[in-house]
Amino acid sequence: MPLLGCIADDFTGATDLANTLVKGGMTAVQVIGVPTGPLPEADAIIIALKSRTAPVKEAVAESLAACEALLAAGAKQIFFKYCSTFDSTDEGNIGPVADALVRRLDCGFALANPAFPTNGRTVFQGHLFVGSTLLSESGMENHPLTPMRDPNLVRVLGRQTDGTVGLVPFAVVEQGAAAIRKAMTGLKESGRRYAIVDAVTDAHLLAIGEAAADHALITGGSGVAMGLPANFRSKGLLPERGEAAAALPPMRGHAAVVAGSCSRATLGQIGYARDHAHTLELDVLATPDAAALAAQALDWAQDKLGDHPVVIAASAPPEKVAALQARLGREAAGALVEQALSTVAHGLVARGVKRLVVAGGETSGAVVSRLGVSSLRIGPEIDPGVPWTYAEPAGLHLALKSGNFGARDFFLKAFGV
Ligand SMILES: Nc1ncnc2c1ncn2[C@@H]1O[C@H](COP(=O)(O)OP(=O)(O)O)[C@@H](O)[C@H]1O
Numbered sequence: 001m002p003l004l005g006c007i008a009d010d011f012t013g014a015t016d017l018a019n020t021l022v023k024g025g026m027t028a029v030q031v032i033g034v035p036t037g038p039l040p041e042a043d044a045i046i047i048a049l050k051s052r053t054a055p056v057k058e059a060v061a062e063s064l065a066a067c068e069a070l071l072a073a074g075a076k077q078i079f080f081k082y083c084s085t086f087d088s089t090d091e092g093n094i095g096p097v098a099d100a101l102v103r104r105l106d107c108g109f110a111l112a113n114p115a116f117p118t119n120g121r122t123v124f125q126g127h128l129f130v131g132s133t134l135l136s137e138s139g140m141e142n143h144p145l146t147p148m149r150d151p152n153l154v155r156v157l158g159r160q161t162d163g164t165v166g167l168v169p170f171a172v173v174e175q176g177a178a179a180i181r182k183a184m185t186g187l188k189e190s191g192r193r194y195a196i197v198d199a200v201t202d203a204h205l206l207a208i209g210e211a212a213a214d215h216a217l218i219t220g221g222s223g224v225a226m227g228l229p230a231n232f233r234s235k236g237l238l239p240e241r242g243e244a245a246a247a248l249p250p251m252r253g254h255a256a257v258v259a260g261s262c263s264r265a266t267l268g269q270i271g272y273a274r275d276h277a278h279t280l281e282l283d284v285l286a287t288p289d290a291a292a293l294a295a296q297a298l299d300w301a302q303d304k305l306g307d308h309p310v311v312i313a314a315s316a317p318p319e320k321v322a323a324l325q326a327r328l329g330r331e332a333a334g335a336l337v338e339q340a341l342s343t344v345a346h347g348l349v350a351r352g353v354k355r356l357v358v359a360g361g362e363t364s365g366a367v368v369s370r371l372g373v374s375s376l377r378i379g380p381e382i383d384p385g386v387p388w389t390y391a392e393p394a395g396l397h398l399a400l401k402s403g404n405f406g407a408r409d410f411f412l413k414a415f416g417v
Protein backbone atom coordinates (compact mmCIF):
# COMPACT_ATOMS: atom_id res chain seq x y z
CA MET A 1 0.00 0.00 0.00
CA PRO A 2 1.58 3.35 -1.00
CA LEU A 3 2.17 5.92 1.73
CA LEU A 4 2.42 8.81 -0.69
CA GLY A 5 0.31 9.02 -3.84
CA CYS A 6 1.62 11.49 -6.41
CA ILE A 7 0.16 13.01 -9.55
CA ALA A 8 2.76 14.62 -11.81
CA ASP A 9 1.83 16.90 -14.70
CA ASP A 10 4.64 15.67 -16.92
CA PHE A 11 7.02 12.74 -17.20
CA THR A 12 10.35 14.37 -16.37
CA GLY A 13 8.69 16.06 -13.41
CA ALA A 14 7.50 12.67 -12.22
CA THR A 15 10.99 11.15 -12.30
CA ASP A 16 12.36 14.24 -10.56
CA LEU A 17 9.89 13.81 -7.70
CA ALA A 18 10.47 10.06 -7.57
CA ASN A 19 14.21 10.73 -7.40
CA THR A 20 13.78 12.98 -4.35
CA LEU A 21 11.68 10.36 -2.59
CA VAL A 22 14.15 7.55 -3.38
CA LYS A 23 16.99 9.69 -2.04
CA GLY A 24 14.91 10.07 1.12
CA GLY A 25 14.76 6.28 1.46
CA MET A 26 11.36 5.52 -0.06
CA THR A 27 10.91 3.01 -2.85
CA ALA A 28 9.20 4.68 -5.79
CA VAL A 29 7.59 3.54 -9.03
CA GLN A 30 6.49 5.92 -11.75
CA VAL A 31 3.35 4.73 -13.48
CA ILE A 32 2.66 6.07 -16.96
CA GLY A 33 -0.84 7.47 -17.33
CA VAL A 34 -3.96 6.78 -15.30
CA PRO A 35 -3.59 3.14 -14.21
CA THR A 36 -6.13 0.64 -15.43
CA GLY A 37 -5.09 -2.28 -13.20
CA PRO A 38 -3.64 -2.70 -9.71
CA LEU A 39 -0.77 -0.38 -8.74
CA PRO A 40 2.76 -1.77 -8.21
CA GLU A 41 4.13 -2.18 -4.67
CA ALA A 42 6.14 0.84 -3.48
CA ASP A 43 6.27 3.41 -0.68
CA ALA A 44 5.47 6.09 -3.24
CA ILE A 45 3.57 5.80 -6.49
CA ILE A 46 3.96 8.64 -8.95
CA ILE A 47 1.36 8.72 -11.68
CA ALA A 48 2.88 10.59 -14.62
CA LEU A 49 0.40 12.47 -16.78
CA LYS A 50 1.00 14.64 -19.80
CA SER A 51 -1.40 17.20 -18.39
CA ARG A 52 0.75 20.32 -18.16
CA THR A 53 -0.28 21.57 -21.57
CA ALA A 54 -3.43 19.52 -22.13
CA PRO A 55 -6.80 21.30 -22.39
CA VAL A 56 -7.92 22.28 -18.87
CA LYS A 57 -10.89 19.89 -18.74
CA GLU A 58 -8.76 16.94 -19.79
CA ALA A 59 -6.01 17.80 -17.28
CA VAL A 60 -8.56 18.02 -14.46
CA ALA A 61 -10.34 14.79 -15.41
CA GLU A 62 -7.10 12.80 -15.68
CA SER A 63 -5.73 14.20 -12.43
CA LEU A 64 -8.94 13.31 -10.60
CA ALA A 65 -8.87 9.80 -12.07
CA ALA A 66 -5.25 9.43 -10.93
CA CYS A 67 -6.23 10.67 -7.47
CA GLU A 68 -9.03 8.08 -7.27
CA ALA A 69 -6.61 5.27 -8.16
CA LEU A 70 -4.16 6.41 -5.49
CA LEU A 71 -6.83 6.75 -2.81
CA ALA A 72 -8.27 3.35 -3.71
CA ALA A 73 -4.79 1.86 -3.27
CA GLY A 74 -4.65 3.36 0.24
CA ALA A 75 -2.38 6.39 -0.21
CA LYS A 76 -2.25 8.44 2.99
CA GLN A 77 -1.32 11.76 1.41
CA ILE A 78 -1.65 13.14 -2.12
CA PHE A 79 1.08 15.20 -3.80
CA PHE A 80 0.41 17.21 -6.96
CA LYS A 81 3.77 17.75 -8.70
CA TYR A 82 4.30 20.60 -11.14
CA CYS A 83 7.37 22.28 -12.48
CA SER A 84 9.94 24.14 -10.41
CA THR A 85 9.47 26.97 -12.90
CA PHE A 86 5.68 26.82 -12.38
CA ASP A 87 5.13 26.08 -16.09
CA SER A 88 1.52 26.90 -16.91
CA THR A 89 -0.68 29.32 -18.81
CA ASP A 90 -3.21 31.80 -17.39
CA GLU A 91 -5.93 29.19 -18.03
CA GLY A 92 -4.06 26.50 -16.17
CA ASN A 93 -3.31 23.87 -15.53
CA ILE A 94 -1.89 24.20 -12.02
CA GLY A 95 -4.83 26.15 -10.57
CA PRO A 96 -7.72 24.16 -12.02
CA VAL A 97 -6.13 20.79 -11.17
CA ALA A 98 -5.30 21.90 -7.62
CA ASP A 99 -8.84 23.29 -7.21
CA ALA A 100 -10.31 19.95 -8.27
CA LEU A 101 -8.04 18.01 -5.90
CA VAL A 102 -8.81 20.33 -2.96
CA ARG A 103 -12.51 19.70 -3.61
CA ARG A 104 -12.11 15.94 -4.01
CA LEU A 105 -10.08 15.65 -0.81
CA ASP A 106 -12.36 18.12 0.96
CA CYS A 107 -9.33 19.75 2.57
CA GLY A 108 -10.12 23.41 1.80
CA PHE A 109 -6.45 24.38 1.60
CA ALA A 110 -3.11 23.39 0.12
CA LEU A 111 0.37 24.85 0.13
CA ALA A 112 2.05 25.64 -3.17
CA ASN A 113 5.82 25.59 -3.42
CA PRO A 114 7.92 24.97 -6.55
CA ALA A 115 11.34 25.73 -4.97
CA PHE A 116 14.34 23.56 -5.81
CA PRO A 117 17.39 25.40 -4.41
CA THR A 118 19.93 22.80 -5.62
CA ASN A 119 18.85 23.64 -9.16
CA GLY A 120 18.63 27.37 -8.46
CA ARG A 121 14.86 27.70 -8.04
CA THR A 122 13.99 29.77 -4.97
CA VAL A 123 10.87 31.60 -3.84
CA PHE A 124 11.20 34.90 -1.99
CA GLN A 125 8.24 37.15 -1.11
CA GLY A 126 6.21 35.00 -3.48
CA HIS A 127 8.55 35.69 -6.40
CA LEU A 128 10.18 32.78 -8.20
CA PHE A 129 13.86 33.09 -9.05
CA VAL A 130 15.94 30.92 -11.36
CA GLY A 131 19.51 31.40 -10.18
CA SER A 132 19.90 35.13 -9.64
CA THR A 133 17.21 36.22 -12.10
CA LEU A 134 13.47 36.44 -11.83
CA LEU A 135 11.56 33.63 -13.57
CA SER A 136 10.38 36.09 -16.21
CA GLU A 137 13.97 36.91 -17.23
CA SER A 138 15.38 33.40 -16.97
CA GLY A 139 14.69 32.20 -20.50
CA MET A 140 11.36 30.73 -19.37
CA GLU A 141 9.66 33.78 -20.89
CA ASN A 142 10.49 32.13 -24.25
CA HIS A 143 9.32 28.59 -23.45
CA PRO A 144 7.70 27.14 -26.59
CA LEU A 145 4.51 25.99 -24.80
CA THR A 146 4.30 27.70 -21.41
CA PRO A 147 6.04 31.08 -21.55
CA MET A 148 6.37 32.43 -17.99
CA ARG A 149 6.25 36.23 -18.02
CA ASP A 150 5.14 36.98 -14.44
CA PRO A 151 7.44 35.93 -11.57
CA ASN A 152 4.91 36.69 -8.81
CA LEU A 153 3.37 33.31 -7.97
CA VAL A 154 0.62 34.74 -5.78
CA ARG A 155 -0.56 36.59 -8.87
CA VAL A 156 0.08 33.71 -11.30
CA LEU A 157 -1.81 31.14 -9.25
CA GLY A 158 -4.45 33.76 -8.45
CA ARG A 159 -5.27 34.03 -12.15
CA GLN A 160 -5.71 30.26 -12.45
CA THR A 161 -7.92 29.45 -9.47
CA ASP A 162 -11.47 30.27 -8.42
CA GLY A 163 -10.15 30.47 -4.84
CA THR A 164 -7.74 32.97 -3.29
CA VAL A 165 -4.02 32.83 -2.68
CA GLY A 166 -1.99 34.01 0.32
CA LEU A 167 1.70 34.04 1.17
CA VAL A 168 3.80 32.53 3.96
CA PRO A 169 6.79 34.85 3.72
CA PHE A 170 10.47 34.20 4.27
CA ALA A 171 10.49 35.75 7.77
CA VAL A 172 7.98 33.13 8.94
CA VAL A 173 9.60 30.24 7.08
CA GLU A 174 12.92 31.08 8.75
CA GLN A 175 11.31 30.41 12.15
CA GLY A 176 10.69 26.75 11.30
CA ALA A 177 7.92 24.17 11.07
CA ALA A 178 5.72 25.34 13.96
CA ALA A 179 5.59 28.93 12.67
CA ILE A 180 4.89 27.77 9.12
CA ARG A 181 2.10 25.48 10.34
CA LYS A 182 0.55 28.35 12.32
CA ALA A 183 0.74 30.72 9.34
CA MET A 184 -0.86 28.16 7.01
CA THR A 185 -3.66 27.51 9.52
CA GLY A 186 -4.22 31.27 9.78
CA LEU A 187 -4.48 31.62 6.00
CA LYS A 188 -6.87 28.68 5.77
CA GLU A 189 -9.07 30.12 8.54
CA SER A 190 -9.14 33.47 6.77
CA GLY A 191 -10.52 31.76 3.69
CA ARG A 192 -7.41 31.40 1.50
CA ARG A 193 -7.36 28.23 -0.52
CA TYR A 194 -3.61 28.34 -1.22
CA ALA A 195 -0.45 29.59 0.36
CA ILE A 196 2.61 30.24 -1.73
CA VAL A 197 5.32 29.43 0.79
CA ASP A 198 8.71 31.08 0.43
CA ALA A 199 11.76 28.77 0.38
CA VAL A 200 15.35 29.67 -0.33
CA THR A 201 17.20 26.70 1.18
CA ASP A 202 16.73 22.97 1.63
CA ALA A 203 16.32 23.63 5.36
CA HIS A 204 13.25 25.72 4.51
CA LEU A 205 11.85 22.89 2.39
CA LEU A 206 12.40 20.34 5.15
CA ALA A 207 10.58 22.61 7.61
CA ILE A 208 7.69 23.12 5.17
CA GLY A 209 7.44 19.35 4.64
CA GLU A 210 7.31 18.81 8.40
CA ALA A 211 4.66 21.50 8.78
CA ALA A 212 2.51 19.76 6.16
CA ALA A 213 2.73 16.27 7.68
CA ASP A 214 -1.03 16.14 8.21
CA HIS A 215 -2.12 17.88 5.02
CA ALA A 216 -4.27 15.75 2.75
CA LEU A 217 -2.81 17.52 -0.30
CA ILE A 218 0.56 19.08 -0.98
CA THR A 219 1.29 20.86 -4.26
CA GLY A 220 4.70 21.82 -5.55
CA GLY A 221 7.97 20.90 -7.14
CA SER A 222 10.10 17.97 -6.06
CA GLY A 223 11.92 20.09 -3.47
CA VAL A 224 9.07 20.32 -1.01
CA ALA A 225 8.86 16.50 -1.02
CA MET A 226 12.27 16.35 0.69
CA GLY A 227 10.69 16.51 4.13
CA LEU A 228 8.00 13.90 3.53
CA PRO A 229 9.89 10.59 4.05
CA ALA A 230 10.80 11.74 7.59
CA ASN A 231 7.12 12.37 8.35
CA PHE A 232 6.24 8.79 7.45
CA ARG A 233 9.28 7.50 9.33
CA SER A 234 8.40 9.37 12.49
CA LYS A 235 4.89 7.91 12.36
CA GLY A 236 6.49 4.45 12.20
CA LEU A 237 5.15 3.80 8.69
CA LEU A 238 8.42 3.76 6.73
CA PRO A 239 11.28 1.36 7.56
CA GLU A 240 14.96 2.33 6.98
CA ARG A 241 15.76 1.13 3.45
CA GLY A 242 19.15 2.74 2.73
CA GLU A 243 20.57 2.50 -0.79
CA ALA A 244 18.52 -0.56 -1.73
CA ALA A 245 15.70 1.82 -2.65
CA ALA A 246 17.63 2.82 -5.83
CA ALA A 247 18.76 -0.59 -7.16
CA LEU A 248 18.28 -1.24 -10.95
CA PRO A 249 19.32 -4.08 -13.32
CA PRO A 250 22.80 -3.71 -14.90
CA MET A 251 23.08 -1.27 -17.84
CA ARG A 252 24.15 -2.49 -21.27
CA GLY A 253 23.45 -1.84 -24.97
CA HIS A 254 23.87 1.11 -27.35
CA ALA A 255 23.63 4.64 -25.95
CA ALA A 256 21.66 7.58 -27.36
CA VAL A 257 20.22 10.99 -26.55
CA VAL A 258 17.08 12.47 -28.06
CA ALA A 259 16.49 16.16 -27.30
CA GLY A 260 13.36 18.23 -27.88
CA SER A 261 13.80 20.74 -25.10
CA CYS A 262 14.61 24.29 -26.20
CA SER A 263 15.51 25.40 -22.68
CA ARG A 264 18.80 27.16 -22.05
CA ALA A 265 20.38 24.25 -20.17
CA THR A 266 19.58 21.78 -22.97
CA LEU A 267 20.89 24.15 -25.65
CA GLY A 268 24.14 24.34 -23.64
CA GLN A 269 24.30 20.54 -23.34
CA ILE A 270 23.85 20.20 -27.12
CA GLY A 271 26.65 22.74 -27.59
CA TYR A 272 28.92 20.57 -25.42
CA ALA A 273 27.85 17.40 -27.22
CA ARG A 274 28.81 18.90 -30.63
CA ASP A 275 32.45 18.72 -29.54
CA HIS A 276 32.30 15.39 -27.71
CA ALA A 277 29.83 13.06 -29.47
CA HIS A 278 28.23 12.39 -32.86
CA THR A 279 25.53 15.08 -32.82
CA LEU A 280 22.77 15.67 -35.36
CA GLU A 281 20.73 18.86 -35.15
CA LEU A 282 17.55 18.52 -37.15
CA ASP A 283 16.44 21.58 -39.10
CA VAL A 284 12.71 21.44 -38.50
CA LEU A 285 12.04 24.69 -40.34
CA ALA A 286 13.68 23.33 -43.50
CA THR A 287 11.87 19.97 -43.26
CA PRO A 288 8.58 20.43 -41.37
CA ASP A 289 7.66 16.78 -41.85
CA ALA A 290 7.87 14.34 -38.91
CA ALA A 291 8.39 11.18 -40.97
CA ALA A 292 11.08 12.75 -43.15
CA LEU A 293 12.94 14.14 -40.11
CA ALA A 294 12.83 10.77 -38.37
CA ALA A 295 14.07 8.92 -41.47
CA GLN A 296 16.91 11.41 -41.84
CA ALA A 297 17.94 10.94 -38.20
CA LEU A 298 17.79 7.14 -38.24
CA ASP A 299 19.82 6.95 -41.47
CA TRP A 300 22.42 9.23 -39.94
CA ALA A 301 22.61 7.20 -36.70
CA GLN A 302 22.74 3.77 -38.35
CA ASP A 303 26.54 3.30 -38.46
CA LYS A 304 27.31 5.36 -35.35
CA LEU A 305 25.58 3.34 -32.63
CA GLY A 306 27.68 1.93 -29.79
CA ASP A 307 28.82 2.65 -26.23
CA HIS A 308 29.49 6.31 -26.99
CA PRO A 309 26.16 8.15 -27.24
CA VAL A 310 24.75 9.59 -30.46
CA VAL A 311 22.86 12.83 -29.85
CA ILE A 312 19.84 13.76 -32.00
CA ALA A 313 18.25 17.14 -31.31
CA ALA A 314 15.39 19.16 -32.72
CA SER A 315 16.02 21.85 -30.12
CA ALA A 316 16.46 25.38 -31.41
CA PRO A 317 16.96 28.91 -30.06
CA PRO A 318 13.91 31.18 -29.49
CA GLU A 319 13.98 32.91 -32.90
CA LYS A 320 13.88 29.57 -34.77
CA VAL A 321 11.14 28.21 -32.51
CA ALA A 322 9.15 31.40 -33.11
CA ALA A 323 9.59 31.04 -36.88
CA LEU A 324 8.25 27.47 -36.90
CA GLN A 325 5.37 28.44 -34.62
CA ALA A 326 4.51 31.39 -36.88
CA ARG A 327 4.27 28.97 -39.77
CA LEU A 328 2.41 26.07 -38.07
CA GLY A 329 0.95 27.42 -34.81
CA ARG A 330 2.39 26.73 -31.35
CA GLU A 331 0.72 23.41 -30.66
CA ALA A 332 1.16 21.96 -34.13
CA ALA A 333 4.86 22.90 -34.13
CA GLY A 334 5.37 21.15 -30.78
CA ALA A 335 3.37 18.12 -31.86
CA LEU A 336 5.30 17.77 -35.13
CA VAL A 337 8.64 17.74 -33.32
CA GLU A 338 7.35 15.36 -30.63
CA GLN A 339 6.10 13.02 -33.35
CA ALA A 340 9.46 13.12 -35.14
CA LEU A 341 11.51 12.53 -31.98
CA SER A 342 9.31 9.73 -30.66
CA THR A 343 9.67 7.97 -34.03
CA VAL A 344 13.44 8.45 -33.78
CA ALA A 345 13.49 6.97 -30.26
CA HIS A 346 11.41 4.02 -31.37
CA GLY A 347 13.75 3.43 -34.34
CA LEU A 348 16.84 3.68 -32.15
CA VAL A 349 15.49 1.10 -29.71
CA ALA A 350 14.69 -1.20 -32.65
CA ARG A 351 18.37 -0.80 -33.66
CA GLY A 352 19.71 -1.91 -30.27
CA VAL A 353 19.71 1.24 -28.14
CA LYS A 354 19.15 0.14 -24.53
CA ARG A 355 20.29 3.28 -22.71
CA LEU A 356 18.42 6.37 -23.74
CA VAL A 357 18.40 9.93 -22.42
CA VAL A 358 15.42 12.07 -23.44
CA ALA A 359 15.65 15.83 -22.91
CA GLY A 360 12.40 17.70 -22.36
CA GLY A 361 9.21 17.01 -20.46
CA GLU A 362 6.74 17.01 -23.33
CA THR A 363 9.30 15.24 -25.46
CA SER A 364 9.71 12.55 -22.79
CA GLY A 365 5.95 12.13 -22.66
CA ALA A 366 5.83 11.50 -26.39
CA VAL A 367 8.80 9.11 -26.36
CA VAL A 368 7.65 7.07 -23.38
CA SER A 369 4.17 6.72 -24.86
CA ARG A 370 5.60 5.66 -28.23
CA LEU A 371 7.83 3.04 -26.55
CA GLY A 372 4.77 1.59 -24.83
CA VAL A 373 6.32 2.01 -21.38
CA SER A 374 3.92 1.40 -18.52
CA SER A 375 6.17 1.95 -15.50
CA LEU A 376 9.61 3.20 -14.54
CA ARG A 377 11.56 1.93 -11.55
CA ILE A 378 13.68 4.76 -10.16
CA GLY A 379 17.43 4.28 -9.80
CA PRO A 380 20.53 6.33 -9.02
CA GLU A 381 20.73 10.06 -9.67
CA ILE A 382 22.86 11.36 -12.58
CA ASP A 383 22.53 15.07 -11.78
CA PRO A 384 20.14 16.79 -9.36
CA GLY A 385 16.57 15.93 -10.35
CA VAL A 386 17.48 13.35 -13.03
CA PRO A 387 17.81 9.65 -12.17
CA TRP A 388 18.35 6.63 -14.39
CA THR A 389 15.21 4.53 -14.49
CA TYR A 390 14.38 1.05 -15.73
CA ALA A 391 11.42 0.99 -18.11
CA GLU A 392 8.97 -1.91 -18.22
CA PRO A 393 7.86 -3.74 -20.27
CA ALA A 394 10.35 -2.30 -22.79
CA GLY A 395 13.34 -3.51 -20.70
CA LEU A 396 15.61 -0.54 -21.22
CA HIS A 397 17.23 2.20 -19.16
CA LEU A 398 15.74 5.64 -19.63
CA ALA A 399 16.75 9.00 -18.18
CA LEU A 400 14.07 11.64 -18.64
CA LYS A 401 15.84 14.97 -18.30
CA SER A 402 13.88 18.04 -17.50
CA GLY A 403 14.78 20.69 -20.08
CA ASN A 404 16.46 22.97 -17.61
CA PHE A 405 18.27 20.38 -15.52
CA GLY A 406 21.71 18.86 -15.73
CA ALA A 407 25.29 20.07 -16.05
CA ARG A 408 26.71 21.07 -19.47
CA ASP A 409 28.30 17.63 -19.95
CA PHE A 410 25.11 15.76 -18.97
CA PHE A 411 24.72 13.87 -22.27
CA LEU A 412 28.16 12.29 -21.86
CA LYS A 413 28.25 12.03 -18.09
CA ALA A 414 25.00 10.03 -18.05
CA PHE A 415 26.86 7.21 -19.83
CA GLY A 416 30.05 7.54 -17.79
CA VAL A 417 32.08 8.83 -20.79
N1 LIG B 1 12.80 23.52 -33.35
C1 LIG B 1 11.64 23.57 -32.69
N2 LIG B 1 10.67 24.43 -33.06
C2 LIG B 1 9.48 24.47 -32.38
N3 LIG B 1 9.19 23.69 -31.33
C3 LIG B 1 10.13 22.82 -30.94
C4 LIG B 1 11.39 22.71 -31.59
N4 LIG B 1 12.12 21.76 -30.98
C5 LIG B 1 11.35 21.30 -29.99
N5 LIG B 1 10.16 21.91 -29.95
C6 LIG B 1 9.02 21.66 -29.03
O1 LIG B 1 9.24 22.42 -27.86
C7 LIG B 1 8.61 21.75 -26.76
C8 LIG B 1 9.64 21.65 -25.65
O2 LIG B 1 8.99 21.22 -24.49
P1 LIG B 1 9.61 20.13 -23.56
O3 LIG B 1 9.94 18.89 -24.31
O4 LIG B 1 8.66 19.99 -22.41
O5 LIG B 1 10.96 20.77 -23.06
P2 LIG B 1 11.28 21.44 -21.64
O6 LIG B 1 11.58 20.32 -20.73
O7 LIG B 1 12.45 22.32 -21.91
O8 LIG B 1 10.05 22.19 -21.20
C9 LIG B 1 8.16 20.39 -27.28
O9 LIG B 1 6.79 20.41 -27.57
C10 LIG B 1 8.98 20.24 -28.56
O10 LIG B 1 8.34 19.39 -29.49
Ligand SMILES: O=C(O)[C@@H](O)C(=O)COP(=O)(O)O
Pocket (backbone or CB within 6 Å): 010, 012, 013, 014, 016, 017, 082, 083, 084, 085, 221, 222, 360, 361, 362, 385, 401, 402, 403, 404
Ligand atom coordinates in the same frame (compact mmCIF):
# COMPACT_ATOMS: atom_id res chain seq x y z
O1 LIG C 1 10.33 20.66 -11.38
C1 LIG C 1 11.00 20.64 -12.40
O2 LIG C 1 11.66 21.62 -12.83
C2 LIG C 1 10.99 19.39 -13.22
O3 LIG C 1 10.72 18.28 -12.45
C3 LIG C 1 9.96 19.50 -14.28
O4 LIG C 1 8.78 19.40 -14.04
C4 LIG C 1 10.52 19.73 -15.57
O5 LIG C 1 9.65 19.87 -16.66
P1 LIG C 1 10.30 20.13 -18.09
O6 LIG C 1 11.16 21.36 -17.96
O7 LIG C 1 9.17 20.31 -19.03
O8 LIG C 1 11.12 18.93 -18.41
